[in-house]
Amino acid sequence: MKKTNVPIVTLAIFMTTFMTAIEGTIVSTAMPTIVSDLDGLEIMNWVVSIFLLMTAVSTPLYGKLADSIGRKPVFLFGIALFVIGSSLCGLAQNMIELILFRVIQGLGSGAVQPVAITIIADLYTLQKRAKMLGLNSGFWGVASVIAPLLGGFIVQHLSWHWVFYINVPIGIIAFLLVLVYLREPKHKSSSKLDLQGTIWLVLLLLALMFFLQDLGSNMNLLVMAALAVLIVISVILFFRAEKRAADPIMPLSMLIDKEFFALNNITLLISGVVIGFEFYIPTWMQGINGTNASLAGFAVTPSSLMWIVGSFLIGGMLGRWGIKKTYDYMLAILVAADLVLILVPIYTPFWVFCIVAAFNGTAFGAITTASQVRSQVLVPKDDIGVATSFNTLMKYLGQTMMVSVYGIAFNTMVAKGLAKHPGLTQAMMNKIVSAENAKTLASSVVPQLRQVLLGGLKAVYIVSMIVILISILLNQTYKDRKIKHE
Incomplete structure (x- = not known):
């Protein structure tokens, strides 16, 4: 052959x-x-x-x-x-x-x-x-x-x-x-294909994703409760099916492995940090800095570029420091970058966000690539496909979950801000987030609207900081050993 x-x-x-x-x-x-x-x-x-x-x-x-x-x-x-x-x-x-x-x-x-x-x-x-x-x-x-x-x-x-x-x-x-x-x-x-396990896993993921998609929305509470019940039932029946299956779709030995569990939960959390940065920074640029839509997107471009650099450097970092120290260093970078977003004043130059994006991108690229490598070496060769797919799944779950959580934090703080200023309305908030539409607002209300918007955005990055700190705690479960060169 x-x-x-x-x-x-x-x-x-x-x-x-x-x-x-x-x-x-x-x-x-x-x-x-x-x-x-x-x-x-x-x-x-x-x-x-x-x-x-x-x-x-x-x-x-x-x-x-x-x-x-x-x-x-x-x-x-x-x-x-x-x-x-x-x-x-x-x-x-x-x-x-x-x-x-x-x-x-x-x-x-x-x-x-x-x-x-x-x-x-x-x-x-x-x-x-x-x-x-x-x-x-x-x-x-x-x-x-x-x-x-x-x-x-x-x-x-x-x-x-x-x-x-x-x-x-x-x-x-x-x-x-x-x-x-x-x-x-x-x-x-x-x-044979683990049909029972597959069915319950798909039902679990569908129910979970729909639940997360509608978290914080005006969805009927009865529907939310039904989804929650379906999630619990699916979890129980999925684990029962996996215990009985001769060749389970997701081996339980993999799920209960301490390092594998921590690694993939960090992947879930950091994927949520990524989506929070990339989704809300353009809103910050337009709504607070008054940057036009075309330029606002470029505030996160350094993140994409430095993601590539972080991805290239990770091989050497893993060989030199091992997984635990590498993650600690990269997570420390994310803490510093997130702290900047929490502490900056309302009128912060565009270039500051570009620098934050560059540091974030380096850490994101390194962590993402390291998680792919590590998820493969923690399992037997026969389970590499399952482990890789599970790692990918956790990224999607993290993005979906954290978008909903950020939305709740953002909307809650904006609602509180509007309540303090009776003259401001939600319709005005909808306009201020677009640099073009903001021009139609009375100049007297623009500073107040931007202050309310800033409160919502900073709430997002406070939540993001909590997520990063949880990731640091999870990372302490690793044994700090280097990946050997082959």
């Missing part, structure tokens, strides 16, 4: 990473135009949410299948599904169709992202693996930087449909490269 062409397969993996990474930001950039064309402002958030939900709930299943039947068929299936979903999204005639087609795209993404990382683990030794995962994260960072510019160009010069069509040629080329150049021995797995 011919050997795998490692450079070409690695290139294909980087292409799929770029493809899935660019999709999130580029769709957000094009969303106002899509809504204007298809209508459906009230369900706009589901275009993003349903993609996230489907990606999250499918990753554990794909991870198990990758360990059971092989990486190649699962990876190819994911790429094909993502390309088909992208094509259909581009053809959507209304928002309902677009949301349904995003389900297909999300199910494809659930296979592409974790299985790509698993294949890297198969192709490279531990020392090289850290570097290649860093490079893979680099492609993710590059995609995050260029996506807003590319999205704006596509919407302005082509049409929003091409935001989705752009994935098709990239996906087809990557599919063909993997099909031809990735060779792996045939997997002869006599074990």
